Amino acid sequence: MVSILIPAYNAEHWIAQTIQSAVDQTWDRKEIIIVDDGSRDGTADVARQFAAKNVQVVSTDNQGLSAAVNRAYRLCQGDYIQELDSDDVLSLDKLELQLKALSECGNKRILASSPWAHFYYRTRKAQFVRNSLWQDLSPVEWLLRKMGENLHMQNATWLVSREVAEAAGPWGEDLDYDQDGEYFARVLLASEGTRFVPEGRVYYRVSGADRISYIGTSKKKKESLIRSMQLHVQYIRSLEDSERVHKACLTYLQNWFSSFYLQQPEAVAELQALAAQLGGKLQPPLLRWKYSWMKPLFGYKTATWAQRTLPEAKTRLQRNWDKTMFRLEGNRTSFAGS
Numbered sequence: 001m002v003s004i005l006i007p008a009y010n011a012e013h014w015i016a017q018t019i020q021s022a023v024d025q026t027w028d029r030k031e032i033i034i035v036d037d038g039s040r041d042g043t044a045d046v047a048r049q050f051a052a053k054n055v056q057v058v059s060t061d062n063q064g065l066s067a068a069v070n071r072a073y074r075l076c077q078g079d080y081i082q083e084l085d086s087d088d089v090l091s092l093d094k095l096e097l098q099l100k101a102l103s104e105c106g107n108k109r110i111l112a113s114s115p116w117a118h119f120y121y122r123t124r125k126a127q128f129v130r131n132s133l134w135q136d137l138s139p140v141e142w143l144l145r146k147m148g149e150n151l152h153m154q155n156a157t158w159l160v161s162r163e164v165a166e167a168a169g170p171w172g173e174d175l176d177y178d179q180d181g182e183y184f185a186r187v188l189l190a191s192e193g194t195r196f197v198p199e200g201r202v203y204y205r206v207s208g209a210d211r212i213s214y215i216g217t218s219k220k221k222k223e224s225l226i227r228s229m230q231l232h233v234q235y236i237r238s239l240e241d242s243e244r245v246h247k248a249c250l251t252y253l254q255n256w257f258s259s260f261y262l263q264q265p266e267a268v269a270e271l272q273a274l275a276a277q278l279g280g281k282l283q284p285p286l287l288r289w290k291y292s293w294m295k296p297l298f299g300y301k302t303a304t305w306a307q308r309t310l311p312e313a314k315t316r317l318q319r320n321w322d323k324t325m326f327r328l329e330g331n332r333t334s335f336a337g338s
Contacts, residue, residue, distance in 0.1 A: 001029045001030060001031065001077065001078045001079055001080075002025075002027060002029065002030045002031075002078050002079070002080045002081075002082055002095050002099070002159070003030070003031050003032075003033060003072075003073075003076035003077065003078030003080070003081050003082065004022045004025075004030060004031070004032045004033070004082045004084055005033050005035075005069055005072035005073060005076060005081065005082065005083050005084065006018060006019065006022065006032065006033065006034045006035070006072070006084050006085075006086055007035050007037055007065055007068030007069050007072060007083075007085070007086065008034060008035065008036050008037060008039065008043050008047065008068070008086035009036075009037040009038070009039050009043070009062065009065070009068070009086070010039045010040060010041050010043060011039070011041075011043045011086035011087055012039070012041045012042040012043045012045075012046050014086060014087035014205060014207070015034075015043055015046050015047055015086045015087070016046050016049075016050075017089060018084060018085070018086050018087060018088060018089060019032065019034065019047065019050045019055070020050075021089045021090045021091075021092070022084060022090065023050060023055065024092050025090065025092060025093070025094065025095050025096070026092055026093045026095075026096045027093075027095040027096040027099060030054060030078070030095065031054045031055075031056070031076065031077060031078060032050075032054060032055045032056070033056045033058070033072040033075050033076055034047045034050075034055070034056065034057045034058070034072075034086075035058050035059075035060060035068040035069075035071050035072045036057065036058070036059045036060070037060060037062050037063060037064065037065070037067070037068040038059075038060060038061045038062025038063070039062075043086070044057065044059050056075065058071065058072075058075065063173070064173060064176065065171075065179055066170075066171035066172055066173040066175060066179045066183075067171075067173050069083060069171045070170045070171050070173065073165070073170070078162065079161065079162055080099070080102075080159055080160065080161055080162065081159070081160045081161075081162060081165050082095060082156070082158075082159055082160075083155050083156060083158070083180075084156050085155065085156060087205040087207055088154070088156050088202065088203060088204055088205055089119075089123055089202070089203040089205070090156065090201075090202060090203075091200060091201040091202070091203075093199070093200065094114060094200035094201065094202065095159065095200075097114075097197050097199050097200040098112035098114065098159045098195075098197045098200050099112075099159070101195050101197045102159070102161075102195060105195055107192060108161040108163045108164070109161070109163065109164060109190075109191050109192040109193075110191065110192055110193055110194070110195050111158055111159070111160055111164065111187065111188070111191045111193070111194045111195065112158065112159040112194070112195050112196075112197055112200075113133070113134075113153060113157045113158055113159075113194050113195070113196050113197070114157045114196070114197050114198070114199075114200035114201060114202055115128045115130070115134060115157070115198060115200075115201050115202070116128070116153070116154040116156070116157050116201070116202040116203070116204050117129070117201070117202075117203060117204065118204050118205075118206050119203050119204070119205055119206070119322075120205070120206055120318065120319045120322035120323065120326075121319075121322045121323050121325075121326035122322055122325065122326050122329070123203045125322065126203050128201065131145075131149070131151050132145045132149060132151065133145055133146065133151050133153050134196055134198070135196050136193065136194060136195055136196055137193060137194050137196075138192075138193045139188040139189060139191055139192075139193060139194075139239060140236065140239040140240045140245075142188055142193075142194055143185065143188060143232070143235065143236040143239070143248075144236070144244065144245065144248045147232060147236065147248045147249060147251065147252035148247065148248030148251050148252065149251075150251070150252070150255045152181075153184070154202055154204045155180040155183075155184060156202045156204070157202045158184060158187070160187055164187060164190050164191050165187070167190035168183070168186040168187040168189070168190040169186060171183045174224075174227075175224040175227060175228060176218075176220050176221050176223075176224040177218075177220075177221035177222070177224040177225050177228070178224060178225055178228040179224075179228075181228055181232070182227075182228040182231050182232070185231070185232055185235050185236075186235065188235075189235055189238070189239065206315060206319060207319075219264070222259060222260060222264060222267065223267075225256065225259065226260075226267055226270060226271070229252065229253065229256060229271075229274075230274060232249075232252065233249045233252070233253075233274060233278070236248070236249065237249070246278040246279055246280070249278050250275055250278050250279075250280040250282075253271055253274060253275055253278075253282055254282055254283065254285075257271060257282050257283075257285050258285035258304065258307075258308075261284065261285050261304075262300075262301065262304070268282075285304075287300075287303050287304065287307060288307060290307075291303050291304075291306050291307040291310075294306055
């Protein structure tokens with residue numbers, strides 16, 4: 001049996017589509033557990049419309065994403081665990097395809113992963129762009145690619161056996177950012193590698209600037225990010241403490257350095273100290289070519305502000321356009337495999 005865990009907070013506009021993609025999975029032996037994390041909108045009311053023998057809806061006080069996932073996990077009975085954020089969508093045969101691949105492995109310590117792509121409103125517009133994580137990998141090779149190439153695997157792509165989930169432990173409730181990244185790094189450590197299933201797809205919705213995955217200028221999220229980064233370095237070094245691992249870790253720290261540079265000197269000092277342990281030193285972040293021309297005219301701070309905020313403004317325009325087209329097309333939803 002597969003337990004599909006859906007933590008939800010203020011997701012009334014998206015959660016019906018998410019739950020429907022879970023209910024419609026071609027794998028019949030499943031339970032769906034939805035934890036409404038103290039939403040202030042109609043999330044719980046929408047979720048309860050799906051309540052059934054194998055669909056459980058629980059409401060709690062607002063305690064954060066990790067606490068909601070942990071609550072759902074304590075209630076679940078499945079042999080495999082599928083985490084699904086309340087605004088994302090699974091292709092209809094995602095679980096069936098992954099379970100088939102895992103049965104061929106015959107090893108419950110293997111993780112199943114799958115392709116994922118961004119979308120706003122229309123899943124059929126999602127573009128799946130392959131990267132080096134989209135293959136079977138050992139835990140250390142997976143983390144090397146993630147950290148050394150600045151890659152990301154969306155959390156709904158994973159299908160995790162209860163054996164591995166128990167070994168990894170609960171989601172970190174002290175983190176407010178990159179909770180999934182830190183958790184699935186621990187899952188990888190508890191596993192014996194990944195099995196990539198190219199046909200089982202995940203659609204990752206890009207919602208507004210209040211989404212958990214948008215760091216912006218939040219000090220709380222940045223503090224959590226530093227903690228997650230420190231843990232990532234610790235985890236991969238526990239598997240292999242080599243020159244190539246040190247190089248990947250330094251690249252990883254450098255890629256995120258711009259989130260702290262100038263604004264948070266204490267964080268900069270922490271990251272430089274970690275870099276020194278790895279035999280390196282972080283360099284002042286470079287401006288991308290689109291914004292470097294602004295530095296001599298308006299100064300470095302203004303140029304970095306533009307580099308941070310203008311892409312989000314562009315995303316907002318694209319999202320509004322896709323919303324308009326979605327409505328004009330009559331709210332038709334296109335799932336892969338339907």
